[in-house]
Amino acid sequence: MELVANGAIAAAYFIIPLTLLPLLLKAKRDIWLNLLLLILFIFSCGIGHTLSAMNLHNALWHWVTAGVSWAAVVALLKSQTRLRYLGETFSLLEATWEQALTGKLLFERTGDDLKVLKLNPAATAITQKLLQPGDRLCEKMPIHRQQVYPYRVSLIDLYLAALESGEPKRLEYQYKGEISGWYMTLVTPLSPELLYMTFTEVSGVIYDPLTGLYNRRVLEMELEAWEVCLFIDLDRFKLINDQRGHYLGDELLKAVAGVLQDQAQTQNGVAVRNGGDEFLLLLPAPDADSTEPCPIPAAIAEKVLSDILAIEVEGASISVSIGVASGTIDAFQEDMPINRLLQAAETALREAKRNRRSNLPQHRIQVWNSALARRRLRQITLEAYLEQRSSELEFWLAYQPICHMQTGAIVGAEALIRWDSARLGSVSPSEFIPVAEATGLVHRISDWVLCHALEQLAQWQEISTQFNLSINISPLELEDDDFLDRIMQRVAEAGIASNRFGIEITERGIYNNLDRYLQSLQELRAMSLRLKVDDFGMGQSGLAQLLQFRFDEVKVDRYFIPTNAQNLEKVAICRAIANLAEGVNFDLVAEGIEHAEQRSLMLGMNYNYGQGYLFSRPMTAQNLTTLLREGTCLAAGG
Numbered sequence: 001m002e003l004v005a006n007g008a009i010a011a012a013y014f015i016i017p018l019t020l021l022p023l024l025l026k027a028k029r030d031i032w033l034n035l036l037l038l039i040l041f042i043f044s045c046g047i048g049h050t051l052s053a054m055n056l057h058n059a060l061w062h063w064v065t066a067g068v069s070w071a072a073v074v075a076l077l078k079s080q081t082r083l084r085y086l087g088e089t090f091s092l093l094e095a096t097w098e099q100a101l102t103g104k105l106l107f108e109r110t111g112d113d114l115k116v117l118k119l120n121p122a123a124t125a126i127t128q129k130l131l132q133p134g135d136r137l138c139e140k141m142p143i144h145r146q147q148v149y150p151y152r153v154s155l156i157d158l159y160l161a162a163l164e165s166g167e168p169k170r171l172e173y174q175y176k177g178e179i180s181g182w183y184m185t186l187v188t189p190l191s192p193e194l195l196y197m198t199f200t201e202v203s204g205v206i207y208d209p210l211t212g213l214y215n216r217r218v219l220e221m222e223l224e225a226w227e228v229c230l231f232i233d234l235d236r237f238k239l240i241n242d243q244r245g246h247y248l249g250d251e252l253l254k255a256v257a258g259v260l261q262d263q264a265q266t267q268n269g270v271a272v273r274n275g276g277d278e279f280l281l282l283l284p285a286p287d288a289d290s291t292e293p294c295p296i297p298a299a300i301a302e303k304v305l306s307d308i309l310a311i312e313v314e315g316a317s318i319s320v321s322i323g324v325a326s327g328t329i330d331a332f333q334e335d336m337p338i339n340r341l342l343q344a345a346e347t348a349l350r351e352a353k354r355n356r357r358s359n360l361p362q363h364r365i366q367v368w369n370s371a372l373a374r375r376r377l378r379q380i381t382l383e384a385y386l387e388q389r390s391s392e393l394e395f396w397l398a399y400q401p402i403c404h405m406q407t408g409a410i411v412g413a414e415a416l417i418r419w420d421s422a423r424l425g426s427v428s429p430s431e432f433i434p435v436a437e438a439t440g441l442v443h444r445i446s447d448w449v450l451c452h453a454l455e456q457l458a459q460w461q462e463i464s465t466q467f468n469l470s471i472n473i474s475p476l477e478l479e480d481d482d483f484l485d486r487i488m489q490r491v492a493e494a495g496i497a498s499n500r501f502g503i504e505i506t507e508r509g510i511y512n513n514l515d516r517y518l519q520s521l522q523e524l525r526a527m528s529l530r531l532k533v534d535d536f537g538m539g540q541s542g543l544a545q546l547l548q549f550r551f552d553e554v555k556v557d558r559y560f561i562p563t564n565a566q567n568l569e570k571v572a573i574c575r576a577i578a579n580l581a582e583g584v585n586f587d588l589v590a591e592g593i594e595h596a597e598q599r600s601l602m603l604g605m606n607y608n609y610g611q612g613y614l615f616s617r618p619m620t621a622q623n624l625t626t627l628l629r630e631g632t633c634l635a636a637g638g
């Protein structure tokens with residue numbers, strides 16, 4: 001028995017070095033780990049022999065030491081598997097180095113230049129075989145020592161700066177010399193002396209194929225600090241495309257691009273097609289050394305405008321609106337100055353479009369100014385405060401009675417939101433609702449209004465079953481299926497007669513997306529809610545279109561309510577609407593009745609209902625409750 005055991009131990013000691021030897025020879029990379037295992041192995045053999053020498057001829061001890069040795073072998077084998085994987089990964093990396101489409105280079109710093117250690121075939125191809133291992137970069141491609149566009153320092157300095165900082169750096173630049181084009185380069189320092197670089201040509205990605213201008217991508221690049229931005233938008237371009245075809249549209253776009261390109265060249269800037277019919281002209285700060293007077297941005301905009309107005313393609317011409325911004329802008333929460341400049345120019349452009357009083361050039365160009373900046377800052381503040389949930393605690397609903405025009409009896413009311421902000425004071429809904437619409441916060445506000453108005457209506461219906469209440473909703477709600485579901489659910493929960501609850505939506509709002517909105521309105525109608533067109537007359541007056549859909553009530557905007565009978569135009573408009581109402585059968589409400597004369601004029605034209613300061617200003621729910629309880633008639637006999 002002991003013989004067998006001793007034989008096994010001897011075999012074990014004999015086999016272990018034999019197994020390990022080839023492995024150790026192969027294992028080059030993980031040398032320290034292997035050395036450690038080898039020491040462990042010798043150590044365990046040593047213990048075995050020491051034990052024998054000390055005559056502690058106990059088989060158990062031999063098994064222990066042999067076990068430790070075998071454990072070392074297993075660990076070694078495992079590390080070999082890891083090494084095999086590493087080896088495979090390295091050969092894979094080698095393949096991506098060889099077959100990559102991007103150029104890859106390894107450089108070593110030599111003084112103020114970089115020596116090529118290794119480069120892949122793509123790098124050889126892109127640099128047109130200019131570089132070989134051992135070459136110095138700037139010797140072979142001296143443009144690296146000059147300033148490349150758009151950087152104001154030489155390319156080699158940027159590389160060396162990356163080496164010194166130890167941080168990878170992404171650069172996009174235009175290289176004009178031995179090779180020409182736009183390149184994107186990623187430089188990664190590996191050590192204080194070694195630089196790994198990948199680069200690829202991006203010219204195709206930077207240009208807009210139709211106009212040959214830069215496309216928006218150019219804005220993402222670290223371009224120089226542009227000082228001036230012209231944001232240019234073609235007026236009614238969609239109409240031209242639809243009516244005269246895309247070919248003509250394209251030709252006009254190219255012609256506009258030509259004008260902008262000329263300006264960009266004379267002013268040392270860049271012209272960009274921002275997408276669709278939008279263009280940008282970005283200009284640098286005036287050169288401090290230049291002796292020539294620098295044209296002011298507005299003058300450049302006027303020149304661009306007149307050149308574009310002069311364009312004619314196949315008898316078609318085009319006009320544009322231009323927003324101009326220059327200098328430092330701090331009205332926008334953007335990190336990059338270029339984005340702030342763009343936003344300011346775009347805001348100015350929207351203002352030019354919104355405020356267009358005539359086709360005169362001065363109304364087509366809007367320069368970003370302190371008034372726009374103030375308005376923008378105010379919007380940011382409102383946005384920030386509205387976003388806080390606590391703002392809901394500062395909302396309340398005012399109710400303005402809607403009266404029977406003849407008797408002054410209160411037939412209903414309109415709920416109007418009020419915001420008494422602790423920090424901003426009381427803010428008008430005409431100011432904060434548009435901000436809420438632009439940020440999507442309006443959904444939360446509408447829901448708040450809906451809940452509170454319904455709760456109030458339920459109480460008033462206990463006083464009078466005939467009482468109507470309406471709320472204003474933003475047209476954006478009609479795009480939101482959730483909102484429609486919510487109305488349905490909340491109305492059902494409120495336990496009110498739904499035909500006493502009205503939804504007001506402005507005529508202008510409906511026109512933004514008539515087909516879509518009419519479909520949503522249809523759903524509201526199916527819930528038997530009262531549908532009201534608000535501020536009627538202020539929209540684009542596609543009366544016929546609007547009449548496709550039968551509204552229950554039309555509220556004529558106060559702008560159209562004549563102040564006296566001499567106000568012939570307004571009288572004619574109100575009469576026309578009243579005639580229509582008779583034929584199509586909807587109720588008419590005259591908004592903004594302030595004087596008794598207006599009331600009798602409107603009564604004479606068959607306007608049965610009115611709302612306005614003559615009857616009452618918007619009031620608290622409590623005050624209206626008192627009036628309803630007492631059955632008060634407002635401005636009775638006025």
Ligand code: C2E
Binds near residue numbers: 400433
């Ligand atoms: P609107 O729906 O056309 O409401 C009528 C506005 O005219 C109210 O202004 C009201 O106070 C005012 N007004 C009423 N009678 C007279 C009058 O005789 N003379 C004059 N000069 N003004 C009169 P308010 O409350 O400032 O609301 C302005 C607009 O804000 C509303 O116009 C409505 O479009 C919007 N709005 C108000 N509350 C809400 C709301 O809860 N949700 C939404 N989405 N919009 C709301």
Ligand code: MG
Binds near residue numbers: 414472534
């Ligand atoms: Mg209204």
Ligand code: MG
Binds near residue numbers: 534535557591
């Ligand atoms: Mg109104």
